[in-house]
Amino acid sequence: MALTEERPPLELTSGEEAVVRKPLGVFTRPSDSPGWRSWLTTVDHKKIGIMYGATAMAFFALGGLEALLIRAQLAQPNGQVLDPQVYNQLFTMHGTTMVFLVIMPMLAGFANYLIPLMIGARDVAYPRLNAFSYWVFLFGGLFLYSSFFLGGAPDSGWFNYAPQSGVAYSPGHGIDFWVLGLQITGIASLVGAVNLIVTCLNMRAPGMTLLRMPVFVWMALVAQFLLLFAIPVITVALFLLMFDRLYGANFFVVEAGADPLLWQHLFWIFGHPEVYILILPAFGIVSDVIPTFSRKPLFGYPFMVFSGIAIGFMGWGVWAHHMFASGVGPVSVAAFSLSTMFIAVPTGVKIFNWIGTLWRGKLSFTVAMLFAVGLVSQFTIGGLSGVMHSVAPHDTQQTDTYFVVAHFHYVLFGGSMFGIFSGIYYWWPKIFGHKLSERIGKVHFWLMFAGFNLTFGPMHIVGLQGMPRRTATYPEGMGWDLMNLLETIGSFLIALSFLVWVYNVVRSRKNPHAGADPWDGRTLEWATSSPPPVHNFDVEPTVGHLDEWWHRKYDEDESGRPVRREHYEFLSAVDEVSLGRGGREPQVDTSSIHLPSPSYWPIVIALGLPLISYGLLYTYWLSALGGIMVVGGVVGLGLEPSVDPEAGHDDHGHDDGHGPGPGTDATGEEAELVGVGAGDGATASGDRAGSGERA
Amino acid sequence: MSVSEQTAPPEVVADRADHVPHDAAAPAHHTSTGLSNEKLGMWLFLGSECLLFGGLISAFLLYRSKDVEGMVGPAVGDLYDIPFTSVSSFVLLMSSLTMVLSLSAIQRADHRRARTWLLTTAMLGATFIAGQVYEFTSFVREGLGYTTNLQSSAFYTLTGFHGVHVTIGILMLVSLFVMSLRGRLPAERSETVEIVGLYWHFVDIIWIIIFTLVYLIPA
Amino acid sequence: MSVSDETLAREAQAEHDAQTEHEGHDHPSDRSYVGIALILAVLTALEVASFYVEDQLGALLVPALVIMMIVKFVLVVAWFMHLRFDSNLFTRVFVSGLVLAVGVYAATLTTFRFW
Structure with a gap:
């Protein structure tokens, strides 16, 4: 809106005098003062991104703790560590936490921090709604966790199938907390999705056409569209369940003639796009990491973008493959079998493009790169067991066994979490100004990689042997003892690797300043200082290329080899570390840049x-x-x-x-x-x- | 991909500032698509709402068509008062007309008429809600409570959600009316009215669907 | 790639210009709004009337009602919500939500019914 060009936002045109009152006279407007209070009122997308990340990591520790308790119980047959009631609560909260309170907000954090930087914007489209999203997510998560102290956590699985989730079978308040908590975090996701979509579409720097956006921005955009359309579906399901539980409605009451399959349909219409919400931004992260450390442009950028969009579309047509064993008819099973097989195609395109990028590249195996390649390899394993599930008879055999548990941990841990750690190591110097230690990071990676495979690899085997999931214990003599012990050892290795990461983070504060562009990056966020100024860029970039920053740094000689330009200009004032090798600072006055005020x-x-x-x-x-x-x-x-x-x-x-x-x-x-x-x-x-x- | 092209000279950036229109009244948006953030956001939200109401309507259709043996209480379809609901549907439909007339008035800076139409729209909406309250109470009197049977839960949830949407719309309309009275709604900010209008029309089209699928088409 | 990038930039610029121009377009007059409202009123009357001649219409009833519903829906969206005159992007966003909703829920209801 142009009127701000000449007037403060609230001034009137009708000739009346503008009176800017303090809103409701309750609060004075918070100022930009530093210190912890500024975090409560900030609307800066970078601070909000960091808060998302930190909160998600805290929940990751909690969810991990729950997983360790589960594994301790299952380490030996007839385990006595946990009461079955508590066991139910722990696996429910573990799944809910990892999906809704760890991976989703972690990726939201990356999207928040990086999208404006990558498209050359100063902030997101609605900075205050952005802060609102974060706080809603945080309070929703805390609300959900408060159930542990208020009579017990939810206890019928992260999908809470009806009628088991009804009052008759779960009379405590646990599932009420689950229903209300997810509705709250759903508001956060929905508002965040609208915000980030508008940001991607409307806030791009001049010349930043859609097909010049980094792949991470694209994949985050597709994921936000999925959220936009998937969140209302789960909202419907949650409301119906809530009315059942709190006000005696009959939606899932079988005695009244209700059809519990309604819940399964609604849940999985949301749930399957949700799977792509969890993985696509991670794909985006490695699509930016792999080219940087291969020193090659991404192989087949348009294919990468369009396969992501294709996954987004097709993700809406496969939900009933979660329900093959629920009694949906043969025509449905056949149709959803086929669509599930087809969705492997665009996913395969991505795998091949990453391999094409690595092929004959000048690879440097930094920790970020290790995790990225880890994603490519581990996700492929998880993807292949996914294709096995699309074969309905095979799926019927595996339903509710540890084979399924193995499958989705390979895609969500081996895929999403590896991608997230890759992003953490890659962008850490941008966000905090210094790198995480590569040496400790490699210990972290290999421990996590070994622990991960030791935990979830054997689950394929015990799963095929018929070990049921969501069961608190198993008897002796089933031939599962050794595998389960190995899995438990593996899970503690993962925990150890997480502690190594925490140590790395704590220690990293002493690391020297990394400079604006420590990895010789390709995208615009590396063209500004580390950490970026509050207004992101002193000069707004005008974009002429995909991989704009690379093109600003490198020219091409006759044989097509990149040659570093003698001079190129950063987009904001940077430190001396970055200024060697031809880099210059822009000489501009930034005092007139207005940013949204805290609220x-x-x-x-x-x-x-x-x-x-x-x-x-x-x-x-x-x-x-x-x-x-x-x-x-x-x-x-x-x-x-x-x-x-x-x-x-x-x-x-x-x-x-x-x-x-x-x-x-x-x-x-x-x-x-x-x-x-x-x-x-x-x-x-x-x-x-x-x-x-x-x- | 060739690396040989020159990057755009930095002067372009400075140039661009001159293109910023100085005319405050022009509804120009300095966004990559040329569209306003708020309007785009509202459309995205409405796209998302389609799936919310779709789910509620589906739940109702599923449970209305279900033949439950020994169902408690009356079927929803037996209680409909079609002439009454037709009138209240018509009222809501016409509120869309008054909404769009209000927008068109404020775009012409005809603030008095804009306020009149805003208030009319809110009143029509309130009439619709009053009709819904009457309908609910008469259904309850005939023995169809919220928890009576499958159909009743689904019916009250669906129409209740819609009613809540209308109520929120009325609140927004009244806020606009007050803003306009205080002179905070000049013609340049007519987009605010347009965006509230989008929401209002959306609530109306949802009722168009509910009226046909829920009331008119027999089970 | 460089050529296509330039083309893209030009296209984007052209698109941008077209849209900015578009914004300037006048919305339809109040008369046409009232006209649309009249059509809507007539359609509603027809819908209600069909309820009373249900038996004569027989199998035609449901298709007739659904068609009238769709016409009313489209009229409001196109005229009152200005999608006819506004940017294509709005239409695309809204229609994707709508199509998705109709698609997934129709499929769901079918699985209950027939399969």
Whole structure:
């Protein structure tokens, strides 16, 4: 919206005098002051990305702890470590945590941090809604975990099949916490998806056409579209279950004639796209890591992009392969068998393109590269056992055995988590300014790789031998004893490798500054300092190529070999480490760059949601309080300009709130960010619609 | 891929700032697609809502067609008051007209008329909700509570969700009305009205579907 | 690749120009809005009428009702929500949600019914 060019966002055109009131007179606007409080009110996509990552890693430790307890129980036949009730809670929470509270937010963190940097933007499209998403996710996760202290966690599996999830079979509050907690995190995902899609489509730097976006941006974009359309489906399922459990509705009550398959359909219509939500951004990460460390452009970039889109589409047509054993008819089984086999094709395209990129490349096996190649190899194993599942008779044999457990750990751990660790090692110097130790990192990788295969490899075998999953113990003499012991040893190796990573992180603060571009990277995030300035780029890039930063650094000699240019310019002021070898700094004045101001409202609204949920379970007074916080917060957010006009006066000395005008280094980009404030009413109303009905 | 091309000279960046239109009234958006962030966001949200209502409608259709032996209470289909529901459907349909007239008025900076139409839209919406409350109470009086049987749970959930959407829409309309009264809704910000309008029309088209699939087509 | 990149850039620019121009387009007049509303009203009347002649219509009833529903839906979306006049991107976003919804839920209901 252009009106911010000449006026502060709330000034009126109708001749009336603009009065900028403090919203509701409750809070003064938080300032940019450093310290821990700034994290509570930040709307900076980089800080939010870091918070997503840190929170997800904390949940990873919790989910891992649950896994260790499960493995301890199963280390020997007739295990006595856990009570079966507790065992049920642990495997339910392990699955729910790893899917909803670890991999999804971890990838959301990467997307948040990297997308604006990679497409040359200053922030995401709606910075305050971005903060809102994070807080909602955090409080949703904490709400879910509070069930452990309030009468027991959910206990019928991460998919909570009906009618087992009904009050009759699970009378405690555990599943209520699950239902409400996932609804809360669902709001976070949905708002985040809208935000990131608009960012990818609307906030690109000049010249950054869609087919010049890095593959990570593409894969994150496809995943956000999947979230956008999949979240409402699980929301329906969760609401129906919630009404059943809390208000006595009959959706999954078999005695009333309900069809429990309805739950399975709704859950898996969401659940299968969810699988691609978990893996596609990880594919994107390695698609950026592998070219960097092969010193070659990605082989078949357009194929990579379009196969990702194809996976996104086809992911909607395969859900019933999770239900082959549920009694859906033969025509359905045949149709979903075929579609499941077909979806292996675009996935195979990706594998071949990665191998094509590695082929005759100048490989350097950094830890990031090791994890990336780890993904390619381990995901292929998981993918192949997936294709085995598409064969319906085979699937019927394997349903509910450890073979399935092996399969999805190879794709989710061997795939997503390896991709995430690859990304962590790759972008760590960008985010924190110094590398993680490569030496310790290699110990981490090999320990994790060995532990992972030792844990989940033997599960294929015991699974084919018929060992059932979700069962608290197994008798002696089934021939499963040795394999289970090995699996338990493997799981503790994984835990050890995680501790090595933590040690690496703690120690890394002493590492020397890595410079802006430590890996000789290809994409725009390496063209700015490490860590990037709050406004990301001093000069807005104009993009002419795929792998823009590489093209700015390298020319080509007659034989087509890349030759480093004598001079090239970074996109913001960098440290001396980066300035050798021809790099220069831009000489611009950045004082007139306006960014959205911090805000209290996102965390206030987000805090209201778990209160409403506790209220539904205990006393409606809490719900009323939470409702007031949400409604009040939404109104506050709507009335507050996204860029604090007063902050503008104080910090930058603008006369009368004149926005950045032409002639300064202001760019369209920046005007856009200010424009977010001008569209506040709209943002707020959309948001009201979003949070209102799901609350 | 050739590496030989020159990268774009940095001056281009500076040039671009001059292209920023200075005319504050022009509805230009400085985004890569030229579309406003807020409007795109609303359309994405509406696309997502299609799957929400699709799921609820499917649950209702599934359970209405189900022949439950010894079903408790009446079937939903036996209680419909079609003339009554037709009138309230018509009211909601016409609220879409008044909504779009309000938008068109505010785009012409005819604020008085825009406010009138906004308020009319909200009133029509409220009439619809009142009709729904009446319908629910009369159903309950005839022995069809929320927990009575499969159909009733599905029916009340579906129409209730829709009703909540309408109510949120009414709240947004009233907020717009108040904003306009206070002069905070100048013609340049008509997009806010347009976006609320998109939501309102969406709620209307969902009812178009519900009216046919749930009320008119016999089980 | 370089050629195609340039073409892409030009296309993007052209697309951008076209859209910016598009934004400037006037929305339809109030008269046409009222006209559309009239058509909607008539369709609604027909829908309600069909309810009373259910028996005479026989097998035609359901298709007739569904067609009228779709026409009403499209009219509101195209005119009142301006999809006819607005950027293609909005249409694509909305239609993908709609098609996806119809697709997956129709498939689900079919699996309950016939298969």
